[in-house]
Amino acid sequence: MSKSYARHLNANAIFHRIRLEPNISQRDIVARTGIDKSVVSSIINSFDELGLVIRAPVSGPNRPGRPVEGLTISPDSGLTVGVQIEAKRIGYVVAALDGIPLLSKVQPFDGQFFSVADLVRKGVAEVMEECSRKGRILGIGVSLPGLVTDAGVLLHAPVLGWRDVPARDAFSDVFEVPVFVGNDGTGAAMAEHMFGECVDVDDFIYLFSGSGVGGALFLKGEIYQGASGLAGELGHIKVVPQGRFCTCGSSGCLSPYLAESGLAEEIGRLSGDHPVSFEQILQRARAGDYVVRSVLDNAGGMLGIAVSSVINTFNPPMVCLGGDMANAEEFMRPAMERELQRLAHPSMSAQTRIIFSRLSTLNPYLGGVALALDGVTGLDSPHVLPKSRA
Amino acid sequence: MSKSYARHLNANAIFHRIRLEPNISQRDIVARTGIDKSVVSSIINSFDELGLVIRAPVSGPNRPGRPVEGLTISPDSGLTVGVQIEAKRIGYVVAALDGIPLLSKVQPFDGQFFSVADLVRKGVAEVMEECSRKGRILGIGVSLPGLVTDAGVLLHAPVLGWRDVPARDAFSDVFEVPVFVGNDGTGAAMAEHMFGECVDVDDFIYLFSGSGVGGALFLKGEIYQGASGLAGELGHIKVVPQGRFCTCGSSGCLSPYLAESGLAEEIGRLSGDHPVSFEQILQRARAGDYVVRSVLDNAGGMLGIAVSSVINTFNPPMVCLGGDMANAEEFMRPAMERELQRLAHPSMSAQTRIIFSRLSTLNPYLGGVALALDGVTGLDSPHVLPKSRA
Numbered sequence: 001m002s003k004s005y006a007r008h009l010n011a012n013a014i015f016h017r018i019r020l021e022p023n024i025s026q027r028d029i030v031a032r033t034g035i036d037k038s039v040v041s042s043i044i045n046s047f048d049e050l051g052l053v054i055r056a057p058v059s060g061p062n063r064p065g066r067p068v069e070g071l072t073i074s075p076d077s078g079l080t081v082g083v084q085i086e087a088k089r090i091g092y093v094v095a096a097l098d099g100i101p102l103l104s105k106v107q108p109f110d111g112q113f114f115s116v117a118d119l120v121r122k123g124v125a126e127v128m129e130e131c132s133r134k135g136r137i138l139g140i141g142v143s144l145p146g147l148v149t150d151a152g153v154l155l156h157a158p159v160l161g162w163r164d165v166p167a168r169d170a171f172s173d174v175f176e177v178p179v180f181v182g183n184d185g186t187g188a189a190m191a192e193h194m195f196g197e198c199v200d201v202d203d204f205i206y207l208f209s210g211s212g213v214g215g216a217l218f219l220k221g222e223i224y225q226g227a228s229g230l231a232g233e234l235g236h237i238k239v240v241p242q243g244r245f246c247t248c249g250s251s252g253c254l255s256p257y258l259a260e261s262g263l264a265e266e267i268g269r270l271s272g273d274h275p276v277s278f279e280q281i282l283q284r285a286r287a288g289d290y291v292v293r294s295v296l297d298n299a300g301g302m303l304g305i306a307v308s309s310v311i312n313t314f315n316p317p318m319v320c321l322g323g324d325m326a327n328a329e330e331f332m333r334p335a336m337e338r339e340l341q342r343l344a345h346p347s348m349s350a351q352t353r354i355i356f357s358r359l360s361t362l363n364p365y366l367g368g369v370a371l372a373l374d375g376v377t378g379l380d381s382p383h384v385l386p387k388s389r390a
Numbered sequence: 391m392s393k394s395y396a397r398h399l400n401a402n403a404i405f406h407r408i409r410l411e412p413n414i415s416q417r418d419i420v421a422r423t424g425i426d427k428s429v430v431s432s433i434i435n436s437f438d439e440l441g442l443v444i445r446a447p448v449s450g451p452n453r454p455g456r457p458v459e460g461l462t463i464s465p466d467s468g469l470t471v472g473v474q475i476e477a478k479r480i481g482y483v484v485a486a487l488d489g490i491p492l493l494s495k496v497q498p499f500d501g502q503f504f505s506v507a508d509l510v511r512k513g514v515a516e517v518m519e520e521c522s523r524k525g526r527i528l529g530i531g532v533s534l535p536g537l538v539t540d541a542g543v544l545l546h547a548p549v550l551g552w553r554d555v556p557a558r559d560a561f562s563d564v565f566e567v568p569v570f571v572g573n574d575g576t577g578a579a580m581a582e583h584m585f586g587e588c589v590d591v592d593d594f595i596y597l598f599s600g601s602g603v604g605g606a607l608f609l610k611g612e613i614y615q616g617a618s619g620l621a622g623e624l625g626h627i628k629v630v631p632q633g634r635f636c637t638c639g640s641s642g643c644l645s646p647y648l649a650e651s652g653l654a655e656e657i658g659r660l661s662g663d664h665p666v667s668f669e670q671i672l673q674r675a676r677a678g679d680y681v682v683r684s685v686l687d688n689a690g691g692m693l694g695i696a697v698s699s700v701i702n703t704f705n706p707p708m709v710c711l712g713g714d715m716a717n718a719e720e721f722m723r724p725a726m727e728r729e730l731q732r733l734a735h736p737s738m739s740a741q742t743r744i745i746f747s748r749l750s751t752l753n754p755y756l757g758g759v760a761l762a763l764d765g766v767t768g769l770d771s772p773h774v775l776p777k778s779r780a
Contacts, residue, residue: 147737224704227742232705238696238733252733308640309699313607314607316621345623348623
């Protein structure tokens with residue numbers, strides 16, 4: 001591991017420890033994270049210089065003797081904006097460093113790359129204008145539906161038809177503040193680890209569905225990247241040999257059975273009434289439409305096949321299912337469980353907790369916020385923040 | 391990561407650096423491994439006390455000035471014995487710490503757990519008797535065809551019908567020397583990383599076929615374990631929904647399409663002539679038997695489906711295919727490549743090198759040696775070696 005990457009991981013671990021345990025002392029940070037004392041001290045100094053944390057003496061009934069210096073995330077440190085690019089819309093969330101969303105908004109999107117950076121520039125300006133809490137933007141995170149390399153190039157975004165576009169450069173050009181781009185599955189998994197049910201879970205496999213199906217491998221406390229940052233494309237696990245064509249160019253992947261477009265197409269063929277959104281699909285399922293329910297049941301079964309392979313491969317303590325499917329748990333979980341019962345190795349399956357993400361149902365666009373926070377609090381160069389307080 | 395596990399990893403990294411680069415200096419070890427100077431020094435002192443390494447001054451035309459102390463694995467340090475338990479036989483290899491096999495032997499096996507430890511005790515005594523090079527046994531590694539927990543319990547070995555057997559305790563009871571047990575896929579992957587084509591490859595996915603199909607995830611320089619050491623069961627990736635029954639109790643896994651028994655059964659059904667071993671299958675394929683060739687071709691296709699999912703999941707720089715299939719490359723590779731072309735994501739597939747293991751074809755039982763070496767040179771407690779030289 002490179003020293004700069006180790007520092008990034010350590011800085012993030014320290015930041016989130018402070019976020020989760022306000023008034024924590026440096027000594028307790030060392031004890032909880034296992035990071036070397038001198039490293040903790042140096043990183044906290046950096047946070048302090050950037051105005052991200054507040055030092056204040058802490059005393060109380062459980063802390064006899066001389067007050068200890070406690071650390072807390074500064075409420076005035078600034079804001080992050082999460083941006084999620086999807087097939088037909090762009091989602092925005094403004095959040096402070098604690099990750100609690102202050103405002104979210106959705107904008108329609110025609111899927112053109114040449115205009116996206118300008119559109120996002122205006123979208124970010126609008127949400128900042130509408131947000132009641134003011135402050136400097138510390139970073140913007142852009143969550144993209146496709147393969148993003150370590151260098152910020154979007155190799156292929158099937159739902160948009162984009163190939164080899166310089167995403168980080170395009171967005172960085174229109175903002176004065178640091179921009180961090182990443183795969184949507186990666187961002188959403190990081191959000192689960194920061195704010196969701198995977199806080200303090202060091203190993204989990206994340207899958208989500210939306211306009212596409214993606215995922216991430218969170219192993220030993222960090223996102224596993226693979227050869228060039230593309231690992232975790234769990235929407236392209238094979239579930240049916242010679243099966244449906246997939247946007248990736250292949251066939252038989254999980255994605256065409258679980259993504260919104262695949263579900264809508266099947267429902268349209270079977271009922272003659274093609275839904276235009278996942279919300280419509282859900283409404284019809286809740287109203288008792290048996291065609292829609294059977295299509296969601298089938299999708300749940302396909303999900304169960306893929307999750308069985310994931311369990312047999314990773315022996316994971318947790319699998320987290322987010323995005324659209326998190327809202328359809330009642331219609332998909334029974335078939336998924338049935339396939340797990342049939343297909344996953346019982347010794348391993350017994351050790352895996354499978355959850356549908358509550359975070360996804362409550363705050364669907366936190367992936368971008370997580371990417372921004374990861375960059376800002378990971379003290380990433382070249383995106384060094386100005387060395388002055390807001 | 392616990393401190394003792396970090397020490398284990400560091401000790402192994404240092405040992406293999408010395409093994410691969412005889413006469414290396416401590417300074418160069420620090421530079422190559424990135425491990426802290428004081429840790430390197432302390433671990434080398436432990437190796438020295440155990441008689442595993444020799445310190446000798448190195449000088450020469452490329453090393454002007456005062457001779458530097460170089461480190462080399464001691465040729466007299468002792469031996470390891472690798473034991474591989476399979477469905478119908480047990481394989482043995484004796485090797486020195488350099489991993490070069492001195493003697494190997496195969497013994498028939500009736501698959502009974504109650505007698506296996508005694509059988510292995512006699513088998514080890516025989517190979518040590520027959521081996522021309524004498525020396526103390528530093529450790530014995532037993533490679534098992536099933537799910538082995540961190541605690542050395544074999545949860546399930548389908549090809550043997552064993553469940554919940556205390557493997558480490560059973561073998562430790564019959565030997566005076568340290569015994570290390572592990573999953574056969576894990577052992578074989580470690581052997582590839584120590585002695586094969588994956589030396590210095592920090593990320594690779596390993597699959598092997600034999601009486602069963604197994605694998606291992608080698609990620610960021612170490613075996614990824616999962617929740618309880620069971621990760622890497624790649625023989626149970628799903629390739630055909632509602633497909634063949636598998637020994638794991640499920641159906642549609644890769645294993646029944648690729649393991650010896652599945653191949654033999656299909657060949658028997660199609661030709662009326664049931665092969666009794668993988669060697670027979672290979673002989674018939676080489677002789678031009680078109681039924682056998684088509685069955686191997688089909689198995690290659692199934693392998694390609696599974697490897698496609700592996701590529702899309704891990705974005706691995708390397709996939710290594712070992713065991714029986716390494717000997718059948720000519721009959722399986724074309725169909726595997728065809729499926730990869732159809733099914734793996736091109737952006738990721740282009741970054742993955744797929745090799746059939748040469749080590750498997752030359753030295754099939756090194757998995758046990760790797761497990762033994764990993765324990766011995768990882769300085770694992772409670773298996774502390776006697777603090778005296780041989």
